[in-house]
Amino acid sequence: MRRRCSLAARMMLLLLVGIVQPHARAAEGPVTIKYVYWGSPQEKLAIEKACAEFSRNAGVTVVPIYIPEQDYDAKVTAMVAAGDAPDAGYCTAQLASVWNGQGKFVNWFEMLAKDRDLKKGDFVDGIWFQNSPDNAYGISTAVEAFGLFYNKAAFKDAGLPEPPARFDKAWTWDEFVKVAQKLTIDRNGKNATEPGFDSTAIKQFGVTFESWWGPWSVHVLNNGGDYLTQDGKGFGLTDPAATRAMQRLADLINKYHVAPNPIQFKAIPSQAAAIQARLAAMSMHGQWINLDLGAAKANYGIGVLPKMDRNSGTILISGVSVIFKDTKHLAEAWALSKYLASDGALPLYQNGLWMPTMKKFYTDPALLAKWAGPDAAHPVGFKDSMMDMVLHHSRPSITYYVKNFGKLDSMVSAALDPVWQGKETAEQAMKKLKPQITPEIQGKYQLK
């Protein structure tokens, strides 16, 4: 009996300790702001370092809150619902478009107009997430663009010339397909141009690309098509320019067998891993994989995307960094956001994950030398295939200007599944989708 009592008492004590101890109240004192973000371990380290640096210099306490991206929506929604919203940070595109509609974000243009150090013109064009020509609800967290990444050894072994890095030398689509065929090798050693090629037992694919909106929309836009019609009211993907682009991609999978079905490739950890291990010789993907490829010291290069009917080009793509209007410390949140869009982000430019949003990093030779290589994460073709393309031959991706993008995208992605599987043509799929999707179209944001 006595033993039982003391056991109960000990349990009670443990319980109290477990509850009471963690509830330390935050000290009243210097301003504290909460910054939410996601990313790989390197990104986490870099952001934490930048926030600590900023805290030291500005006399503000920044609490960086790391949230894995796939749970970002759930977590931040819970925070906002309970009145515990962050002051600034990353935001996913779909959540941003919903909350932007509710006026939850601060206008960057307004802040820049009042700012003493920075002006809108200091930034690269096309990186703003805008409601209208004079309201930017967010800034691109970084500049990212699409390119053609490739494994050098695969090209060497096949005796083929590497993809061009210069815009004016871009391959035509047919040239590109031919190269991809020669680089698609089955388990018997035959490539896709040889008779007896077994497309069910491929050991190395010529090219791979993912099936979310980024990798295919870049080709649609390059080909002169667009998500919505000019006036923003109609569904634009039924136009021939768009369907031809999408169909060509699908043909890579089902007609020429040089690319894997994106669904079957989902298990592969990343496009970087695919290139590194030579599961594929080429990948049409985004700049950020420089981080992984650089860290692994892979033997790779970057070229420009092949052109379709028109020129090669690329799109700017990024998550959005925002400042919440409900913040109680606007000046501090603004200062932090500025810092993270410039000098605070230098380590991330250096390791290849991000490209700068500010022009000075591209034009000032001293700054360029600090981050643009050539090094493990910025191979020789980087300046042409990425920087040059971003500055001169790029346009904002569809998330920047299509309203209700989250919903539209889920419908388009679902409709494209049979296209990637070869069960429908792009034209059929988009035509079928048109009546269902048209009611969901809410127009475009005016950027200029």
Add this chain to the structure above:
Amino acid sequence: MPSSSIQRREAAAGWIFASPVILGWVIFVAGPVLVTLILSLTDYTVGGSPRLLGLENYRRFFTSADTSFFASVRATALYCMLSVPACVAVSFGLALLLNTRIRLRGLFRAALFLPVVIPLAASSVIWMWLFQPDFGVVNFVVRTLGMRAPQWLASERTVIPTMVLMNVWLTGNSMVIFLAALQGVPRHLYEALEVDGGNAFHKLVYVTLPMVSPTIFFTVTTGFIAALQAFVQPAIMTSDAYHAGGPNNSSLLYVLFIYREAFRFSKLGGASAAAVLLFAVIAGLTWCFFRFSRSLVYYEGGDRT
């Protein structure tokens, strides 16, 4: 009805002992469920103020061009119908195997249980890798054996059976519960049967199954409830940040559907409606199970309820 003091004491004790969960239900279930019910009648998106919509959310699921609701229901039903019998059968079979006199019994038991110790997210990733059609280990073995390599998670037709297969690997929980139940079967019943000339099959059917039937009932019921709420596996194995639910929505299991509605589309009203429907289905199923159980389940020591 006569209420002696013993009966009153017993009734009082009944309430007292049950008080934790009753309180817990009110705080952690009833309140939130009520909120969910109310939200399901609105168009609440977090941060906005909800407008009352009546049954519009429900109507939208059943009638509008947004057909992924039915795809989701189909996928979930298929998954449950395959997964629950498979898991119950396998876990029971494993428990039977382990309940024999062999050496290294503890080792085998540990090995078969161990899969549930890994966080579900990590094991989903591992199986996703193993099932990769081109470079994964499973197809490597299949090809070496000379058979055609299926697409596993990448094809509409095979994605659900593949997830069921992976789920069967995770029946350690049920297996351990069955083991405990099997250990509780009185030995004298088996001995009596042996005396009468029964063999192993008779023992199974006339002694083991009836004595273990409460546990079978439990496993089937909770198995269904869990299968209906499967989320981590379809989310990790067949979805990504942009596209939930596998090839052509064929693995858009219901809870994934709710999650997408709530957090990708920010339609908490719609998500709440979908959750209310799920709740109703589970409640209905459980009620069916309990009614059904009276004729099938043998309880040695208590009132059947």
Add this chain to the structure above:
Amino acid sequence: MNEEQIPRRGRAAWFVYPSLVLLTAIFLFPFYWMVKSSLVDLGSIFQPTPSLVPRNPSLANYVTALTMFPFWRFFLNSLIVAVLTVLGTLLTASMCAFSFSRLRWQWRSRVFSVVLTGMMLPFFVVMIPQFIMWRFLGLTNGFTPLIAPAWFGGGVFNIFLLRQFFLAIPRDLDEAAVIDGASYARVFFQIVLPLSKPALIVVGLLTFLASWNDYLAPLIFITSEDKYTLMLGLNMFLGGYTAQWNYLMAATCAVVLPSVLIFLVAQKYLMEGIVMTGLKG
């Protein structure tokens, strides 16, 4: 030494051993793959032809993964939460199961049916209302939201499970004790609980694992990193565009180790405690 109750005399059927060996190999293979993947870099996880032997194995992933975040701090957090959860569950779930199975009171089956509905909701449906409630009470960013439900019945699953076990125990003992004047508390603590050791061990083990592996609740209720649980820490490697699976696998291996050890230890008690005395002839 207590011997396990083994109902069959004589040798096991011929197919038992080979089946178990084959099953064990299959069941443990993913573990091997997980360890193998933790020893190589991201690009080597997949090769054009899979191989059992890792290329250039090294512990670099472990070094990065375990220094990325304060592993021991997270471990301690997870442990505190798990232990308190298990205690609460064992106590309250068995109390409630006792009430629903062995005490007769008028509303019993109706209340049980109602309470059962608690199992039927995915967590993130009730998550936001619960979060608002905890915020209102000022108890977010602590372990209370994670532990409290365990002390209020510990999950209907456990109550249901224990109830099934209790129903299988004959009532003669209870009734005898009550007639002799014992309080229900004594019947509970001194008769029913000791007879239910295997069930309680199972519940304790499963509850521990569920708490240890829980991810969603800590994600929502804990905001400052020094209170993160181990699972939350693990998910830091899933960076969206660039998921660092090799680090994740290394961290997972490190995290799974305590679970495995606890299970192996618990197994020993499972073996020794399973004899149900007083009932077998």
